Amino acid sequence: MDGRNPDTLGDFPNRVGTERVKRTIALGAAFLALAVYLVTLSPGVVEGDPGEFQFVPYILGIPHPPGYPLYCLLGWVWSHLFPLGGVAFRMNLFSAIWGAAAVGVLALLGLEAIGTKWWPAVVGALAFAFSRTFWSQSTVAEVYTLNAFLVAAFLWAVLKGLDLTVLALIAGLGLAHHRSFLFFIPGAVAFYIVKGKWPRGSLLAALALFLAPLLLYLIIPLRAPSLPYLKVQLSPDDTLILYGNSLKDFVDFILAKRFGGLVNWEAVGVERAVEALRWLREEFGWGGVALGIIGLTGLILRRRWEILALTGLGFASQVAFNLAYFIGDIRFLYVPAYLVFAFWIACGAREFADRLGGKAFILLLLPIALLIQNFQALTQASRAPVAERWTRILSLPLPEGAILLSNDRDELTPLYYYQLVEKKRPDLVPLYPLIVPELSDIGLVLDRALSSGRPVFTIKPMEGLEVAYEVQEWNGLWRVEGKVSGEGLTPLNLKVSDSLILAGYKLREKGKGVEVVLYWKVLSPLGEDLHSYVHLLGAAGERVAGSDHRPGGVFYPSSLWKPGQVLEDVHWLEGELAFPLRLRAGLYRWPSLEPFGQAVEFEARP
Structure with a gap:
């Protein structure tokens, strides 16, 4: 690019110093990220998937498919051993720690690949740390920060030249946690093909270490019989089975077949791609996007085909799948792709460092700008009203065995937390559409609830239900008395x-x-x-x-x-x-x- 020998330049010689220096730099980036995450950490109970992941690990339960057994097992250990705060706070902190660890390993990845100076790697790592989506997932109980850590660790281990058994173990742990890890394995294979040299180590031992973590999925059938929320008895003659615990149920669950219908390759188009690009810009800003493109271009011009294979195949596979996956929270699934792009940002910062020397130090303003830009929006203190709302609801004189209903499952996850962790009002029954496949809409749920003979309440006003149901306000909730009959018309x-x-x-x-x-x-x-x-x-x-x-x-x-x-x-x-x-x-x-x-x-x- 600048007249120097591309082969020499392409060696990415590491002039940062010793491994101890690298670790110190990575720890510094990780602790800086952790400090920010702690300041913005959600203080307690939240809704949605984070609400689910606050109570499921504590009781060693089963979350939504595919089950995330590694997360649940580690979360069970953490939530029982860490002595401070409530369980909800502990699980939020659990995400923050893995988020910071992912940032530190990403810094190590940058130092290993482009370690001529320390700060380009830090620019990329902190840009990722303070990007909107990853930061948001580092302040609540969620699976994405642990996934990012495992992806970063795998990429670093490949680039570092670690033994095949280590790579196999990380890959097994990755797949025991999140299926999207699979997208990064072909890139590792391509890395070694391009290099023409395979990693050392026993193939048999590597296979054993890869398969061993996958046995964690057996937690699902082993724990299912003892989990009360997987069977909802509405009446003596009507029980909802959330997980049947047959072999077919197990296979369907770990393959997440209930979400299979949301993958539609025919619907992938320009609009979807433009949306993904807009999100990338929102994550890193125009400056970060430009820097990432420069870094990717630099890898091409330097002929770093093995690094391009390692990072590019995983990035392309993840993005391609996400474009075809029409699930509501799809943006969170871009986190591993954003991690790779942050690595390319580090490569871009290195390009400027090589040409501008100390003047390029100004690129550290990128993560600082992202920090300032996203800080207010990602402060989680506003989540406190969730706990206040449910404390009020559970203090009401609700009839024994009442059904609490919403059209949105996410709004009811705090109820599970209070029932299963804090043992409050275990008699109440949460219901929502798709709690089981046959209850696909709010009308079917209401009809099933009313037929049970239990008192039925919605936890919020639901404009429009009155066309079909007799609804009355009750202490801030809404009681459903029955169906519209048309009597007297x-x-x-x-x-x-x-x-x-x-x-x-x-x-x-x-x-x-x-x-x-x-x-x-x-x-x-x-x-x-x-x-x-x-x-x-x-x-x-x-x-x-x-x-x-x-x-x-x-x-x-x-x-x-x-x-x-x-x-x-x-x-x-x-x-x-x-x-x-x-x-x-x-x-x-x-x-x-x-x-x-x-x-x-x-x-x-x-």
């Missing part, structure tokens, strides 16, 4: 389509207007979210007044309505109205305004 039975009829109506005079309550009856699934309307007609059939909205709102739109169900759809017409009213009612698609079926007309009286 004036019958019509007018056909709107083959799948829907207008069963009847009610009129309720209120102040300067009237409520028009339509009762739709579903004959077959509608399969789409519709808007409904009521028009008041004049003598000549013209529209005089009207009302339209989306019946069922966000939480129970028409796409969830079930055959045989009667839905109560309330409209408001304002003005001095003379009875009988001549009304037209119907439904349409939004935003196209295309009619659904046919409109119906009728006269209405109170």
Whole structure:
């Protein structure tokens, strides 16, 4: 690139000094990251997957597929041996420690590969430490920091030339923790092919050390029978089985088959790729992205094909899979790819160091800028209200055996924590869509809950449920009394389509207007979210007044309505109205305004 012999330049000679100096630099980066993570650490109970990973390791339980047995086993040891704070705090701290360790090993990786000066490696390591997504996962109980540590350790061990048995053990531990580790094994194989030299060590011993950690998955069938939350008894005749503990259940679980339908290679397109690039820019800023590209280019021009194979194949594989994986928290799965890109940032910083000398020291401003930019957003003190909310809920005089329900499983993970760790209100039953596959939406969950005979409460207002269920506010929760029956309606039975009829109506005079309550009856699934309307007609059939909205709102739109169900759809017409009213009612698609079926007309009286 600058006229020097590329082969000589490509040796990346290490002038940092002794291994002790390298370790000191790496520890410095790790402790700096840990200090920041501690300041921004979540103080206690949180929602979502982090909430799950706060209680599951402590009871040596089973989280969502594929089970993360290494994390759970290490978390069990940590949460029982570490003496300070509550279990939730300990597991948040557990993530922070692994996050800092990943930063330290990434610094070692940089020093090993490009160790002409110490600070380019530190630029890359701290850029990763203070990137938005990785930092966020280092302040709550999550699996991604341990995964990043294992990926970084594997890349470093390959580059360091460690024995095959060591590489095999790290790879086995990686796969016993997170399946995405698999993306980095082909890169290691390619590294040795390019170098033309295989690592030393016994192949048989390496195979044994690779397979041994995978035996940790046996924790799942061994622990399943003793975990009460895996069987939910709604009534003497109705039990939900979350994990069946057969061989097929075990294989399906560790392969995470329940998420298999979320992989769609045909849906990968430009929009998805642009989104991934936007996220990369948000992680490192335009300066960091440019520096990473320069580092990647430098590796190419220096002909460091083995390093390109080691890092590039894993990066490309992870990104390609993520583009096709349509899961809600997909951004977190980019963490290993961001780790590799941070390594390339270190390579880019080295390019500037070689050309500008001490002036390039200014590149240390990159991680400082990321630290300042993300600090406020990633301070986790705001998570304290989660504990306050659930302390209030659990202090209410809820009936024995009541069902607490939400449309979002993430909102209920704190309840599991308080039940299984702090032994509070173990009689309460959390329910949510997809707790088992057949309960795929909130309507199916509510119907199953009501049929159990238990008292049923939603933990938040769920606008739209009132079209199908009798819902009353209760001490800040909402009690579901039963299903809408349509009792007392004036019958019509007018056909709107083959799948829907207008069963009847009610009129309720209120102040300067009237409520028009339509009762739709579903004959077959509608399969789409519709808007409904009521028009008041004049003598000549013209529209005089009207009302339209989306019946069922966000939480129970028409796409969830079930055959045989009667839905109560309330409209408001304002003005001095003379009875009988001549009304037209119907439904349409939004935003196209295309009619659904046919409109119906009728006269209405109170």
